Amino acid sequence: MASGSVVVLVHSVMPPATSGAAFTARTGGSSPAEQVPCYAFDAAADEYLDFYCTLVGYAGGGLTFTLTSMAATATTGGALVALAIRRIQDDAEDVDTAQTYDYNEVRIPCASASGEYSYDTITFNSGTDMDSLVNGEDFIVRLRRRGSDNTASTGDDQAGDWQLISLVGRET
Amino acid sequence: MAVLTDQQRAEVTATFMQQAKGPLSILKMDVRAAVDALDAWYDANAGAINQAIPQPARGALTLTDKAMLNNMVVDARYVRDVAPAPGSA
Numbered sequence: 399m400a401s402g403s404v405v406v407l408v409h410s411v412m413p414p415a416t417s418g419a420a421f422t423a424r425t426g427g428s429s430p431a432e433q434v435p436c437y438a439f440d441a442a443a444d445e446y447l448d449f450y451c452t453l454v455g456y457a458g459g460g461l462t463f464t465l466t467s468m469a470a471t472a473t474t475g476g477a478l479v480a481l482a483i484r485r486i487q488d489d490a491e492d493v494d495t496a497q498t499y500d501y502n503e504v505r506i507p508c509a510s511a512s513g514e515y516s517y518d519t520i521t522f523n524s525g526t527d528m529d530s531l532v533n534g535e536d537f538i539v540r541l542r543r544r545g546s547d548n549t550a551s552t553g554d555d556q557a558g559d560w561q562l563i564s565l566v567g568r569e570t
Numbered sequence: 571m572a573v574l575t576d577q578q579r580a581e582v583t584a585t586f587m588q589q590a591k592g593p594l595s596i597l598k599m600d601v602r603a604a605v606d607a608l609d610a611w612y613d614a615n616a617g618a619i620n621q622a623i624p625q626p627a628r629g630a631l632t633l634t635d636k637a638m639l640n641n642m643v644v645d646a647r648y649v650r651d652v653a654p655a656p657g658s659a
Contacts, residue, residue: 440587440588441584442598443584470592471590471591472592472593473594474596475598512592512594548598548602555597555598556597556598557587557597557600557601558587558592559587559588
């Protein structure tokens with residue numbers, strides 16, 4: 399696959415056992431109204447969402463994830479959002495054991511209106527940054543909003559939920 | 571009654587951000603500042619609010635029932651019939 403090609407096949411989405419983001423729908427403004435499916439991440443605590451994926455057609459150039467999101471009610475501030483990869487290597491990785499997720503984090507400023515989409519990216523370099531994941535393997539992408547942070551201007555200062563619409567993974 | 575604890579104020583802040591009608595053009599710390607200020611105001615003016623309740627209700631109602639009464643009046647005046655902004659809970 400070439401740079402920019404979609405190489406992450408998401409086959410399941412599941413909140414973790416605790417501190418998971420809630421699946422919800424945002425009512426649109428048309429008649430009949432859209433019901434925009436999204437996952438809502440709280441503003442006052444860290445919340446997570448796991449994506450169960452397979453790497454398909456990956457040529458070793460690293461990964462770029464595009465996150466599409468909205469603010470539930472905020473029109474100012476930003477959210478600290480991070481991704482981490484857990485490689486599920488054949489006959490080697492036991493999901494019954496603990497993983498220390500190593501996050502790549504960005505601050506996503508909210509759009510000027512709370513119903514507007516925001517498109518942002520998080521990148522992973524090939525190799526240990528993506529848990530040494532190789533083509534054809536399954537892996538878990540864990541998404542986190544660090545709602546426990548309240549740092550003004552550079553941290554997570556966005557009031558209200560951060561709503562994830564979609565996650566797409568491409569070769570960088 | 572003393573002002574709310576830091577943890578209680580944090581919980582009020584979190585609950586408000588979940589339930590606010592929106593849109594919110596302020597930051598998380600601004601919401602918290604408003605919670606702190608309202609809590610302090612209630613602490614300073616509890617006596618005046620109590621005096622606004624005529625007898626015999628003032629003497630017969632418990633503190634909890636007076637607080638519920640206050641909430642119900644505020645809700646009916648300012649909250650109940652307001653539609654939430656799109657995206658809010």
